[in-house]
Amino acid sequence: MSDSNIRSRFKTLFVRSPPQEPPLPPTFDKPWRNLPWGDNGRNLQYVQEYKPENEDIKHLRVLLYGSVGAGKSSFINSVTNVIRRRMTISAAVSATTSDRSYTKKFQTHKIQTGRGTKKTYYPVVFNDIMGLEEGTDSGVLPEDIMLAMKGHVMEGYKFKLISKLSENDRDYNPAPAPDDKVHVLVCVLSANVSEIKESVLQKMSSVREAADDLGIPQMAIMTNIDAACPDTEKDLKNVYKSRYLQKKMKEFSSTVGIPMNCIFPVKNYSHEIDLNDDVDTLILSALRNMIDFGDDFIEKLA
Template sequence: MEQDAEGKHTITQNGTTFSLTIRNAAKEDEAKFTINLRNKSGSASCSAMVIVGIMEWRTVQWKQVPMITTLKNFKVSNEEVRELLFLLLGPIGAGKSSIINTIKGIFEGHQFIDCLAASDSTGKSFTTKYQKFSIGTLPFALYDMMGLEKDQKNGEPEGVHSDHIISALKGHISDNYEFKPKVPMYEDSKYYIRDPTLNDKIHCLVSVIAADRVTLMDDKVIQKIKTIRAEASKLGDQPTQLVFMTRVDTACTLTQEDLTKTYQSKKIKEKMEECSTKLGVPMNCIFPLKNYHEENKMNEKLNCLVLEAFTQAVYSANVYVKRFSCKEKHAE
């Protein structure tokens, strides 16, 4: 038996098997450990990555059928509202379009590719229009829009104009409006809705952030997201706001190997805390998940993470509709 000076790391041997024990494992113990063996016949080595997990701090239903059934049976609190509307906002490549494909795929029972997603290498948004995607016959619809771009020449954020997003939240923009970067929405546009009803307004604003890029996000893009969130909060009947944090498998080795360890990952929790600090969003409004990317078969654990996030978004959007409906009744 060999033990280090602090008594923290202990190596034991049983025949040809060597074991490493780490007492009171902490974050700083995460590392790649290598054992080197030498004798007169030669040498050999073996390495292993040690990842420190934590107690599960948020529970998830890891069976998709109950969650799918709940959403299929869901009824909007106001019978006059045909669909709960969700607007996805975020940088290019964060996974807005992929979230829509993933959610539609879960309810279709197979992978769905209808909403074009930007690859990491393009640096440009495939989405140029304000597009509505309904989820089968369910009372839910997700709106996709151009991502927040950064102009490499002058460092100014490009892509969708902030005014577009506020207009969309208020229900002034109709489906298929084509974005023109830095050009706001004008009231004389044929896509402008002058007197929007509750059926036109966005009921939940979802900011989509990639877990593995939180640290590297451009400050001006972050500020743009914060500004939009702040403006949304100033609306008289403000929509609910959540964050879907994608690419958890890329940000953490533990979750890459097992998605059910998402809420036991120190790395994911740290990324959520960083996202919370940068965007000013409470931790309980941030939901880590993974979209379909390379897979060619459905994955129940992946679906459960997405359904957990989407279910919360549905309930939050419904609270907004109920609150807005009550205000209208009192005003009559």
């Protein structure tokens, strides 16, 4: 037996490998972002009493965009539940998982302030659009999202898969008012998705660049945190202790290009039949920041 073979056998038999580090626990000892749980009254009052100070703008317009199934429509319903303090169905959602968008038309969702013959609405509205899909012949076109940001897309416009809205189309708004334009752009991402497809990322990037050119503030909400993280499913208060969700938010921040302090994890109402304080806390945290970001933009338009 050669000397090299002897040395190799000696290492195998007698040289110990370095000790393995024990795996990190799934949650931090302390939350890495502070959130006042159980104190929803102040944020709810802030949201319910908000009014734009710019006289030309009656409502702050939030545009949601993102991959198919990320939870855009469910988030609108969840926000409506929280503000109206009861379960509602404002935006239609699909009960089944699909790789095709359930939303087909450009829709504005208003939140009614109460009941009665004379309906009034809170001055924050949400635009729901078709989801971004993989490939060039499916899902909403980035060009249509850009037109929506500028206020050129009329209510009820049915999105086309192969051609953007043209100036000659009856659903094209040639002279958008300040109310028609988007005041904050929100990217909706699912924590329960392993990765975002490259073609979808490219579409997101083009939308973000257009919003940057227009000066529109941008943020993101990360949905499905309960499905993605067992510790958070067990207790929503673990959301900012979860190592997995923190890692996911960092991945989204790096991939999509939205700063960490502009990404807000939420759980949408799905199977619940009653309101939940912890669900409301996360939604109100995201919603208050949407209003603040959008209101800052509105002030610049004055």
